[in-house]
Amino acid sequence: MGENLHNHVDNRLRESLLLHKTNPSENVWNKIEDELEKDEKRITIIRSTRFVTLALCLIIFSGISIFRYWSVKNDKPYIARPLQNISIKTPLHNISGKTVVSVKNPPTIITKPEKNLISKQNILLEIPDEEYTMANLHFPAVQGNEMEINRIHMNQVKQSNDFAIKEELLIHQDKKSLGKKFSFTPYFSHEFAGYNPVDHDTRGSNGKEIDVQQRNVFSASAGVYFNFKVNKNWTIQSGVSYSWANSYLDSSKSYAVKDYEGNIQFKLNTNTGYGYLKPSSVVPPNIGDSILTAKTYSQLHYLTIPLVLSYNISMKRFSLMVGGGVTFNIKTSGMLETETYGPGYPEKEYTVNILGLKKTNFGMILKADLQYHINSRIGIDLIPSFKNTLGPINLPGALSAYPYNFGIGLGVSYRL
C-alpha cells in the first residue's frame, strides 16, 4: 500500500511537471547575453594578442636580423692569407678536401683551402683586372657534388701582410644571366577580413546598422608572386592572386521594394552590397512588407594583381623583404546564400548575386616576406601582409565599405 502511495506521488508529480513550462524573467537572458558578449570580447582579445605577438616576434626577429647584418658588415675584415688559385670548374675537394665545387660565372676563384668553404661561406675572388677582394657567398647550394654560386656580395677587405688587396667595395652580379634575377613564389594566405563602413544613411537602417549584424569568417587568398631583383637591396614583385572573403549576416528582416526592373522583391542588404529575393508567395507583396531572412552567407571573390617594391635584407640563409605597393582588384563573383520564412511566405532557399558592387577597385598592400633558403634555388617563405582598398568597393549607396585584411601566408620560392 505504502509503495502504491509512493508511486502515486511520483506519478502525480512527474505527469504534472515533466512537460510543464515556466517563463523565466527577461533578466536571465540579458545576463546570458552579457556573458556571451564578454566571451566574444575575450576571444577577440586572445586572437588580437596572438596576432600582436606574432607581429612583435616578426619585428624583433627582423630587428635582430638587421642588427646582425650591420654588425657583420662592419665587423673586422677578414685577413687574407696566402691563397691558391683555382680555375673555373676545378673541383675544390682536390685542393681543400672539403667539397666538390664548380663555379659558373666568376672568372677565377681563390679560396682558403684550410677553411670549410660551405660553413664559412667565404670565398676570395680574383677579379679579371687583377684586383683582389673578398667575397661573401650568398646561398651556396650543394647539389650532389657541386656547389653553384649564383650571387656574390663583395665585402671590404683590408690589406694583409701576405697578400695585397685593394680596399674597396665591389659588388659582383652575374650580369650575363638575366634569368637569375627572377624568382617566383606560389603562396597560400589565411586571412582575417573586415570592413570599414561609411554610413550615408544616418536616418535609415540601411547603413552602418548592417555592420553590427555582419560577422566575418575564414577568408583566404592564393596566388603567385613574380620577383625581379633590381639590385642587391631592391626587388619588384608582381603576380596574381585569387582571394575569397566570406562573412555571415545575422538573421534579419528584408523589406519589399521595387527593383531596377520595377518588380517588387525583397531587398537583402549587406555590408558589401545587396541582393533581391523573389517572394515565395503566390500573392505579390506590397512595398514595405517584410520577411524574415535566416543567417545570410556572403562570398566575395576577387582576382588581384599586386605591384610591390621591397627592400631586401639578407642574413646567411635568411632574407627579409619588406615592402609596399598597390593592388588592382577585379571582382569575379559575389554571392549571397540565405533562407526566408515568415507568415504567408513558405520557406525558401536563395542563392543570389550581390549587386551594387564595383567591378574593379584599387588597393594598397604592405607585406613582409621572410625567406629561408633551403638551397640556391628553393626557399620557404612566411608572408604576413596587410591589404586595404583605396576606395569603396561598392557603388554609391547607403553604405560604403572599405575592406581590409590581415593575412599570414606560406609560400615556396623558386629561383630561375
Added chain:
Amino acid sequence: MIVNGTDISIRELHILIAGCLKKDRSSQRKIYEVYGSRMMTLCLRYSKNREEAEEVMHDGFLQMYRCIGQFKNIGSFEGWLRRIMINCALQRYRGKSIQDHEVSLTEDHYLLVGEFNSDIGLNEKEMIRMIQALPPACRMVFNLYVFEGMKHREIATLLNVTEGTSKSNLYDARSILMKQLSAELKIAR
C-alpha cells in the same frame, strides 16, 4: 517534423544549432526561447527558490552555448540540455556548505508544505513550491529518482553519499510530499 514538445522542426533546430556554433546571437536567443520555459521548470525543481533557479538556468545556458560543439546530433538536444542543467544544479548543490546539506528533517518542513493542502488538487506552481520546500538533499534525490529515472546507486555516486542515505532521503521526500497530496489521494482511492 516537429521536435517533441516544441514548435520548431528538426531542420530548424539543426539550423539553430549551426547558428549557435557560429556564435550567431539570434540563433542563441531562439534556442533560449524554445527551451527556456521547460528548463526553467526543471531548474525550479532543483532549487530552493526562483532566484536560485534562474542562476542555475543562467549557468546552464551559458555552458550549453560554450560547449555546443560537443553536441553530436546523437539523441535529443533537449535531453542533452537537461543534463547540462542538472549538472549545474548538482554543482551548485555540491558547492554549498555542508551545513546546508545536512539540514535534518523537522516538523517545520511538514508545516511549511502543509500550507499547500487543498481538497481540489494542486496546481503545478504549488507542486514546484512543495518540491522546493524539501530539504536540499531530499530534493536532489527525489528529482534524480523520480524525474530522471536514476537508480539509487547512480544517485549515491553523483551526490557522494551511500545508497542507504539516498533511499532514506527519497523516503523522507515522499513522506513530506504525500502529506500534501493526501487530500487528492483520498479522492483517488
